[in-house]
Amino acid sequence: MDQILTMRVFARVVEAGSFTRAADSLALPKATVTKQIQHLEARLRVKLLNRTTRRVTVTADGAAYYERTARLLADLDELEASMGNAQTNPQGRLRVDVGSSVASLLIIPALSTFFARYPDIQLDMGVSDRPVDLIGDNVDCVIRGGELTDQSLVARRIGNLPFVTVASPDYLRRFGTPQHPHDLEGGEHRMVNFFSPRTGRMFPNEFEKGDETVSLDGQHRIAVNDSNAYMAAALAGLGVTQLVTFMAAPHLETGALVQLLPEWTTKPVPIYVVYPPNRHLSAKVRSFVDWAAELFARHAHLQ
Template sequence: MDQIQSMRVFARVVEAGTFTRAAESLGLPKGTVTRLVQHLEARLKVRLLNRTTRRVTVTPDGAAYYERTSRLLNDLDDIEASMSNARVNPSGRLRVDVGTSVARLILIPALPDFYVRYPDIQLDLGVSDRPVDLVTDNVDCVIRGGELLEQSLVARRVGNMPLVTVASPAYLRRQGTPAHPSELEDRHTTVNYFSSRTGRPYANLFEKDGETLEISGRYQLSVNEANAALAAVLAGLGVGQIGLFGAAEHLERGELVQVLAGWTHPPIPLHIVYPPNRHLSAKVRAFVEWATELFARHPGLQG
């Protein structure tokens, strides 16, 4: 038990950045915190932390130890939670990673409701459009659009994201309005989106009456983040395919105009993904169920 306590104290020092803050958050004397970390280092025969008068930094060995012990401590907390009233009142830190547009427009605005239901869950929200390795990055669950590449993970499909092809009024005044998707390859400029994983651009897809077209588009700007793509189209840099839930308010205000309306982009599936664990922790289960309800009732997502 002393070893587990030392591991918890070490992890808190890493997270707090100083022995003083760690001691305050744990309700322990600073001397006790220092002593427990020193005993841990002596037991492991490695230096885990570099101390200065102002701050503590983690050594490479310390970073590796922290990553592995964090998962172990979370597992221990989950085991205890499964045997206690935490099923009713989930608690603890939860690391979730979500795409930028979904975070800004759907998830974060709804979090007040989440905290009314689960006030004891501390949410660490990673916001990016880059691929995430749940195990390596120590993430509990991920919310992502697109087809799944890692088949060993558990995925719950929570909706479909329609895309619309849009341009700014300034761009259309300057370049005219495309009448057919093929015009994006020579007469018009597109704002393209490229994969953060491979660096390769995604094709613009168009479907109509059973016909499917993949248009690479002639572009001056390609981005790998959804908010940047929207900003580029709003700035008049080209025609882009944008998620309807992100474009809707700009279409209503006349800041964007839908083009090629007779052609549709196949909806992008939206999933909540988590590792295959028969004993899914109470906090992860609570978040997954809440997020599933949230996406199911959102008007910008198809069922």
């Protein structure tokens, strides 16, 4: 039995909290993962994991073994990365997760430059506005906008997301042009609202001008939890929308959207590359983080 493989399997089960998720992330049959853990516990003569039908939890002995194992595996990965050409030519599978609009409008259109620079990296990209469990889902890094809520994660700020208030020409023909944010609170006007994919909480629409701040929910016929759907609703004339500027800019240029209340601004949202603190920042992860930072630094609507 390969001892290093067994340690990796055990660490993955602890991190994923499930034999099934660990097996999926390791591309191994679930039976193989189960057998590896059984052999490990038999060899060590201690119980490492408590198993229920829904969840796997670690015992006190298992937690101590995981802490030492995680350090050993990180040291081994660092040693291998320092040998040969791994630093100058990063290689291997890289799992990232990116928000919907950032993926479709920013990252994916520029990926040919990433692969030209790093031809030996295989990129598996999850695309969703929903938060992910980096450790449990075995994700190397994520790109997300908004203030960080999990202070245990390591984050690198790579830009800001300014917003612009917009509506379609068809919407304005039907309902008129608002002259003040308070016009959106009643009467005929409707907002397209955005709610949290994690909590379901509706995000307020915020406006600032000098020392004056207006925060309102506005009446809405539709609210969504995906950024691409949010833009689609604006283009369909379903209401006034506060879009991230990089999403709105092409449609403002063509006239498909019209900027409203230009003297009122919305506080920009920071955007980060985030990765787990206990995961060695390998050459392949660092290559993607640095490339994404360069990409965002060059974009006029992200700074």
